[in-house]
Amino acid sequence: MSVQAEARRMSAPEIRARKGGAPIVSLTSYHAHTAQLLDSHVDLILVGDSLGMVMHGLETTVPVTVEMMIVHGRAVVRGTKRALIVVDLPFGSYEASPVEAFHTAARILKETGAGAVKLEGGVRMAETVRFLVDRGVPVMGHVGLTPQAINTLGSFKARGRDDAEADIIVADARAVAEAGAFSVVVEAVAEPVARRITEEIAPPTIGIGGSAACDGQILVLEDMLGLSPRVPKFVKRYAELGPAIEAAVSQYADEVRARTFPAAEHVYAPKVRKVS
Numbered sequence: 409m410s411v412q413a414e415a416r417r418m419s420a421p422e423i424r425a426r427k428g429g430a431p432i433v434s435l436t437s438y439h440a441h442t443a444q445l446l447d448s449h450v451d452l453i454l455v456g457d458s459l460g461m462v463m464h465g466l467e468t469t470v471p472v473t474v475e476m477m478i479v480h481g482r483a484v485v486r487g488t489k490r491a492l493i494v495v496d497l498p499f500g501s502y503e504a505s506p507v508e509a510f511h512t513a514a515r516i517l518k519e520t521g522a523g524a525v526k527l528e529g530g531v532r533m534a535e536t537v538r539f540l541v542d543r544g545v546p547v548m549g550h551v552g553l554t555p556q557a558i559n560t561l562g563s564f565k566a567r568g569r570d571d572a573e574a575d576i577i578v579a580d581a582r583a584v585a586e587a588g589a590f591s592v593v594v595e596a597v598a599e600p601v602a603r604r605i606t607e608e609i610a611p612p613t614i615g616i617g618g619s620a621a622c623d624g625q626i627l628v629l630e631d632m633l634g635l636s637p638r639v640p641k642f643v644k645r646y647a648e649l650g651p652a653i654e655a656a657v658s659q660y661a662d663e664v665r666a667r668t669f670p671a672a673e674h675v676y677a678p679k680v681r682k683v684s
């Protein structure tokens with residue numbers, strides 16, 4: 409029997425080849441169980457550095473560490489067998505040089521089993537993207553709103569709403585695409601910008617607040633499940649898990665206080681001794 413008889417994992421080149429084909433479906437996940445639930449429904453799972461905000465209560469993604477990305481990345485790889493797993497390179501772990509980026513990316517691939525990394529930035533990161541791809545690290549680009557730059561940007565606002573900024577974002581997407589990125593996340597940009605990028609670059613674009621013009625879509629799982637208290641404009645809530653969790657917890661609290669939980673069916677009886 410072939411060792412590949414089981415459904416094989418999606419690869420970065422397969423995502424790359426989807427340009428112009430069926431839309432690429434992706435979501436974020438940070439832990440094994442949710443990743444397992446997503447695995448047969450999505451092409452790609454991103455272990456995003458948004459985990460710092462969603463899982464750890466940080467205000468921004470800036471304090472997220474490589475160690476945090478590895479712990480969550482490993483869990484997501486363990487929970488899945490089909491989707492391509494992509495792990496974000498966190499702020500401060502790759503920007504200084506291509507060599508630094510390679511050391512970080514190689515460590516993440518080795519210690520998590522993920523199939524690719526993502527990094528933020530356009531023209532200024534193109535040399536690094538080329539350096540990684542040439543050395544066996546598939547790279548997903550990320551242009552438009554780049555949340556790791558919050559301290560220079562000032563806010564998480566949509567980008568590319570005037571012509572000058574639009575041209576800069578298109579040039580950024582072109583640069584990482586030409587440097588060998590297998591796909592490019594286009595975040596929170598005006599629709600015409602996403603359309604221009606999608607038409608002009610060879611790899612597929614994955615939109616988050618990038619309109620339906622993109623070749624695929626991604627959202628933060630907790631946002632679309634209704635688990636995040638506040639969500640950006642680009643999020644559609646497909647469920648309201650926050651209220652569902654609160655209702656369950658409130659009922660549990662009432663039943664513990666009323667001593668109606670645990671009931672007989674939740675209680676271990678003593679072993680019945682056999683009489684010989």
Ligand SMILES: Nc1nc(=O)c2c([nH]1)NC[C@@H]1CN(c3ccc(C(=O)N[C@@H](CCC(=O)O)C(=O)O)cc3)CN21
Pocket residue numbers: 457458461462469555563564565566596628631636639640641642
């Ligand atoms: N839970 C979560 N979802 C995300 O999509 C996400 C993260 N976290 N963390 C990393 C980045 C940060 N992102 C964000 C965060 C906030 C807005 C937001 O609130 N935007 C407002 C406008 C803000 C303003 O005008 O200052 C909006 O209405 O879309 C957008 C993207 C996207 N990413």
Ligand SMILES: CC(C)C(=O)C(=O)O
Pocket residue numbers: 436454455456457458459496593595616626627628
């Ligand atoms: C929002 C996506 C694209 C991301 O980078 C993240 O979840 O960190």
Ligand SMILES: [Mg+2]
Pocket residue numbers: 456457458469496
């Ligand atoms: Mg990110």
